[in-house]
Amino acid sequence: MVEAPITQTTxxxxxxxxxxxxxxxxxxxxxxxxxxxxxxxGRTRLxxxxxLRWMAIAGQALxxxxxxxxxxxxxxxxxxxxxxxxxxxxxxxxxxxxPSQHLSSPAETAGQLAFDTxxxxxxxxxxxxxxxxxxxxxxxxxxxxxxxxxxAYSGALALLALVCCGGMWLWGxxxxxxxxxxxxxxxxxxxxxxxxxxxGLIFFTVSAxxxxxxxxxxxxxxxxVQAVLAREQQLSxxxxxxxxxxxxxxxxxxxxHLAAKEAGRSVKPGHPAREDVELIIEQSExxxxxxxxxxxxxxxxxxxxxxxxLPSLIEEAAxxxxxxxxxxxxxxxxxxxxxxxxxxxxxxxxxxxxIHALGAFVENATSFAAKEVSVNARWSADEVRIxxxxxxxxxxxxxxxxxxxxxxxxxRIEQRGGGMGLGFFIxxxxxxxxGARVTPYNRQFPAKGAVVRIAWPRTAIEAPAGWIEx
Numbered sequence: 001m002v003e004a005p006i007t008q009t010t011x012x013x014x015x016x017x018x019x020x021x022x023x024x025x026x027x028x029x030x031x032x033x034x035x036x037x038x039x040x041x042g043r044t045r046l047x048x049x050x051x052l053r054w055m056a057i058a059g060q061a062l063x064x065x066x067x068x069x070x071x072x073x074x075x076x077x078x079x080x081x082x083x084x085x086x087x088x089x090x091x092x093x094x095x096x097x098x099p100s101q102h103l104s105s106p107a108e109t110a111g112q113l114a115f116d117t118x119x120x121x122x123x124x125x126x127x128x129x130x131x132x133x134x135x136x137x138x139x140x141x142x143x144x145x146x147x148x149x150x151x152a153y154s155g156a157l158a159l160l161a162l163v164c165c166g167g168m169w170l171w172g173x174x175x176x177x178x179x180x181x182x183x184x185x186x187x188x189x190x191x192x193x194x195x196x197x198x199x200g201l202i203f204f205t206v207s208a209x210x211x212x213x214x215x216x217x218x219x220x221x222x223x224x225v226q227a228v229l230a231r232e233q234q235l236s237x238x239x240x241x242x243x244x245x246x247x248x249x250x251x252x253x254x255x256x257h258l259a260a261k262e263a264g265r266s267v268k269p270g271h272p273a274r275e276d277v278e279l280i281i282e283q284s285e286x287x288x289x290x291x292x293x294x295x296x297x298x299x300x301x302x303x304x305x306x307x308x309x310l311p312s313l314i315e316e317a318a319x320x321x322x323x324x325x326x327x328x329x330x331x332x333x334x335x336x337x338x339x340x341x342x343x344x345x346x347x348x349x350x351x352x353x354x355i356h357a358l359g360a361f362v363e364n365a366t367s368f369a370a371k372e373v374s375v376n377a378r379w380s381a382d383e384v385r386i387x388x389x390x391x392x393x394x395x396x397x398x399x400x401x402x403x404x405x406x407x408x409x410x411x412r413i414e415q416r417g418g419g420m421g422l423g424f425f426i427x428x429x430x431x432x433x434x435g436a437r438v439t440p441y442n443r444q445f446p447a448k449g450a451v452v453r454i455a456w457p458r459t460a461i462e463a464p465a466g467w468i469e470x
Contacts, residue, residue: 019350044148045101045102046098046100047101050094053112053116053174054280056120057084057087057088057091060083060087061081064080064084070308072178073178074176075126075176080123080126080127083119089119090112090115090400094112095277106153109145110145110149110157113142113144113145114141114157117142117160117164120137120138120141121138124137125168126170126171127176128173128174128175129170129171129172130169130172130175130194131174131193135165135195135197135303136197136200138165138197139197140157141157142157142161142201142204143204143205144213145157146205146206146208146209147209147211147212149209154205155205157205159199162201171347177374188410196292235400235405239400249287253288254288256280257284257285258287260277260280262285263277263280264278264281308347309346309348310346310347310352310377310384311345313354313355314332314377317358318358318375321359326366326369326372326377328366329372329373330375330376330377331375331376332345332378334379334440335378335379335385345377346379346384346458347463348462348463349463351434351464353430353431353434354428354431354434354461357426357427357428357430358388358454360427361424362375362388365389365392365450366390366452368390368392369392370390370392372390372391373390373391374387374388374389375388379458380457381458382457383455383456383457383458385455385459386453386454387454388451388452389443389450389453390450391447392448394443394448394449394450395440400441403424414465434460435456436455436460436461437455438453438454438457440452441453
């Protein structure tokens with residue numbers, strides 16, 4: 001259901017953000033994930049290809065022997081077994097040259113699958129060609145290639161299979177049959193077989209490649225999400241390490257300070273060492289003050305990291321994106337008909353996922369806004385919502401259906417901060433982990449701009465009384 005944008009109010013004074021800007025945390029993860037997409041195609045273990053070929057060899061040999069001896073159809077047995085033996089010798093050669101864990105390059109994988117396509121075409125051509133009911137098996141190596149290789153190699157394999165099918169039309173032997181029964185397949189049927197195989201090759205090649213590509217992109221995009229969370233966890237771990245270091249250094253430093261004071265009492269004024277002793281006392285006292293401040297700051301940071309008021313949460317997410325030439329406003333108010341709830345903003349769980357995701361949405365809004373972006377929080381007894389609204393051109397209809405998919409971006413390279421299409425996906429994924437629902441839509445006419453609505457059940461985001469995150 002489309003909702004009208006929320007009335008915007010002037011933001012309260014922003015407090016400094018407690019985490020790094022979202023863009024600086026996301027860009028390395030985005031770039032690394034994008035580089036890994038192409039690497040997911042073509043790198044196949046040699047053992048996998050060899051195992052699949054041994055299975056094909058066993059099936060082909062059994063089929064040929066069964067048809068020739070059990071069904072009594074006369075086949076060019078020597079030629080058929082020679083074609084099957086060629087695959088067996090290829091496997092033996094590969095196993096002798098390469099270790100079983102060898103990763104075949106895209107060219108090596110394509111070469112092996114091309115051999116399998118030609119070998120299978122020869123075998124089918126010897127046993128009936130386009131009349132052979134097993135003709136569709138020629139789709140197997142092409143489909144395997146489409147799921148592992150880049151489009152250039154997949155297209156070449158599909159073209160090779162089509163050429164082989166055309167060759168079977170010209171030189172393929174007749175389908176073996178009993179001499180006492182007439183069996184004549186008209187040319188039109190063979191043409192239909194050829195058309196069916198051609199359509200199947202195109203369909204399976206495209207669908208297998210698209211499915212494998214989407215899976216690889218999704219895996220690499222989720223890796224980018226993990227990289228963002230790992231970065232935040234590292235920053236938190238550094239804070240914990242600093243607090244632990246301050247605690248551990250406190251005891252020896254106190255001993256040094258006490259010893260220096262005792263030495264100061266024994267060294268009379270005017271003594272050459274008096275100045276050095278006073279310097280030691282002064283600096284040790286300074287160190288104790290610094291360590292005390294670190295410990296207190298860590299204690300306060302723990303409380304802030306555990307929970308925050310809803311206004312401070314959206315202010316923290318929006319603050320890094322101020323000063324870019326786009327006015328960013330924040331406001332909070334209860335929802336109408338909120339069930340008798342008082343006007344005080346709820347305290348919510350402050351999670352790194354929420355901060356990063358909100359920041360990513362604000363960053364995206366400032367990239368398209370004409371003059372201003374508003375971040376508005378609403379709450380009721382059952383729900384907490386945050387609306388991020390800009391006054392830009394809004395989402396194109398073709399874009400709305402794909403928002404949230406990895407590596408899909410509505411930004412052009414020449415636009416501000418033209419990205420790789422991971423920001424929206426990462427933000428949606430992070431928020432969904434916290435129980436949120438993300439809904440993008442456009443503002444109602446005549447207003448211009450896009451809106452991203454984020455809604456949580458209040459129980460999923462509100463911090464319980466006295467709760468501290470462990």
